[in-house]
Amino acid sequence: MNNPVKSLRQTSERYKAMDGKDRRAFIVDTLLNNAIYIILIVFVIFTYTRNSNIISKSSIINIISLTASSLPMALGIGGCIVLTGTDLSAGRTVGLTAAISATLLQSLTTANKFFTDLGEVPLLLVLLIALLVGGLVGLVNGFFVARFQLHPFIVTLATQLIVYGICLLYYMSHDNNGQSISGLSDAYKNAITGSVISKLTGGALVIPNYVIYAVIVLIVMWFIWNKTTFGKNMFAVGSNAEAANVSGVNVFFTTLMVHTLAGITYGYTGFIEAARIGSNTANTGLNYECDAIAACVIGGVSFVGGTGTIGGVVLGVFLLRIIFVGLNFLSVSGNMQYIIKGAIILLACSIDMRKYLTRK
Numbered sequence: 001m002n003n004p005v006k007s008l009r010q011t012s013e014r015y016k017a018m019d020g021k022d023r024r025a026f027i028v029d030t031l032l033n034n035a036i037y038i039i040l041i042v043f044v045i046f047t048y049t050r051n052s053n054i055i056s057k058s059s060i061i062n063i064i065s066l067t068a069s070s071l072p073m074a075l076g077i078g079g080c081i082v083l084t085g086t087d088l089s090a091g092r093t094v095g096l097t098a099a100i101s102a103t104l105l106q107s108l109t110t111a112n113k114f115f116t117d118l119g120e121v122p123l124l125l126v127l128l129i130a131l132l133v134g135g136l137v138g139l140v141n142g143f144f145v146a147r148f149q150l151h152p153f154i155v156t157l158a159t160q161l162i163v164y165g166i167c168l169l170y171y172m173s174h175d176n177n178g179q180s181i182s183g184l185s186d187a188y189k190n191a192i193t194g195s196v197i198s199k200l201t202g203g204a205l206v207i208p209n210y211v212i213y214a215v216i217v218l219i220v221m222w223f224i225w226n227k228t229t230f231g232k233n234m235f236a237v238g239s240n241a242e243a244a245n246v247s248g249v250n251v252f253f254t255t256l257m258v259h260t261l262a263g264i265t266y267g268y269t270g271f272i273e274a275a276r277i278g279s280n281t282a283n284t285g286l287n288y289e290c291d292a293i294a295a296c297v298i299g300g301v302s303f304v305g306g307t308g309t310i311g312g313v314v315l316g317v318f319l320l321r322i323i324f325v326g327l328n329f330l331s332v333s334g335n336m337q338y339i340i341k342g343a344i345i346l347l348a349c350s351i352d353m354r355k356y357l358t359r360k
Contacts, residue, residue: 033355036298036348040319047326054329061207066321068214069269069276071314074292075221076138076265078313079258081296082238084305085145085152087259088289089160090266093137095285096167097130097270102181102280103170104129110183114174123191130271131264137163138263139256146255164282171282182279192275210272217268222310224261234258239306294341295320297348304352320344 018026031038047054073090080087103114104126137159144155171178191209198206225231233254236244245251269288274280299316301308323344327337 033351036344036351037319039347040323043326044322047329051329054326059325059329061205063318063321063325065208065211066325067314067318068208068211069272070288070291070295070321071214071317072217072221072265072272073269073288074295074313074317075217075310076262077289077292078296078299078301078308078310079225079234080152080262081293081301081303082234082305082308083152083255083258084238084303086156086289086293086303087141087152087262088156089137089141089163090156090262090292091285091288091290092160092163092167093134093263093266093285094270094273094288095280095282096137096163096170097133097267098274098277098280098284099167099170099181099270099282100133101126101130101271102184102274105185105188105274106181107183107185112176112179112183114176114181116174120185123188127268127271130267132267134263134265134267134270135260136263137266138260141263142256142259145259146252152259168282178282180279180281181274184275184278189275189278192272208276210276213272217265218310218314221265225310230254230257235306290341290345291320292317294345294348297345297352300352302352302355303349 044054053059073094077087077090104118104121105123106113106115108120141152141155141159144150145152168178171181193208193210195206195208196212198204225234233244233249236247236249237251237254241251244254270285273284277284295316296308296313297303297316298319299308299312299314301312301316323340324337327340332340
């Protein structure tokens, strides 16, 4: 990851060496390339002037919690974008794994138990099942992308529909008739939404346990992206697959594993989301991939491939969550938020492409 202080110093030295015309062009380029961040800063300031509660302790904890719930999936999709692809099946995979997790971890005394004769199931076993299911979906995506050279948009659109269909059938099975799945066990809810930090601080700081888990996932993904041969190969394939192949990189295996790893993060997100929501339906996970893709692009993961950092993804998710929380503080309707979300994606992608064309 680049040293921001060193980068700032180099930029300052380059600016001092320019003449007047070049300096004006440099300033314009800098403003345009960072327009999304400037707009976000102005938005936060404006929101604060209208409702100062946005920077209250509870609001900040809420933003951190929402960031933690979305971050693992964004990190998974980020890898797909590095390969110049995307993944439209992410949200539905989250929905399916959330449904599986919820039905396996319902309380034994709940009235509408999905598996009526099922006893207590270990949490770690259910987590492993969710990871395997998510990984399987990712493996299918990666296989068709790598083996048949199909565009990830088409492949993941197909698997999105397939996974959603499976999810609908799952909710209709065992005489459930599509009803929501609730009544989760206390052990499950406490493990995810409970707060060890609250106990350690005597209730002064209530941060859900899944925030800690997200930090662990973040560290693991940072290590994979930056410290492993696989991570280096991922960026090489994203930059130029043919050149990477000539250099001895196994493009098929790398593509397969990037999508599989992404699927695993979706499975993990589904396991967390089931307990976080508490009441799961077939629409759980709907459009989650849109938020993740937007966060990645805001964070500098480029669709042209081979560009992106873990820190950028974290920043993108965090900024996106600030926007949505701020919109709620401003009492903006949910319908209007869809329009704003679409505009953010369009603006971020436009800025990303402008940067690419300028370098080219």
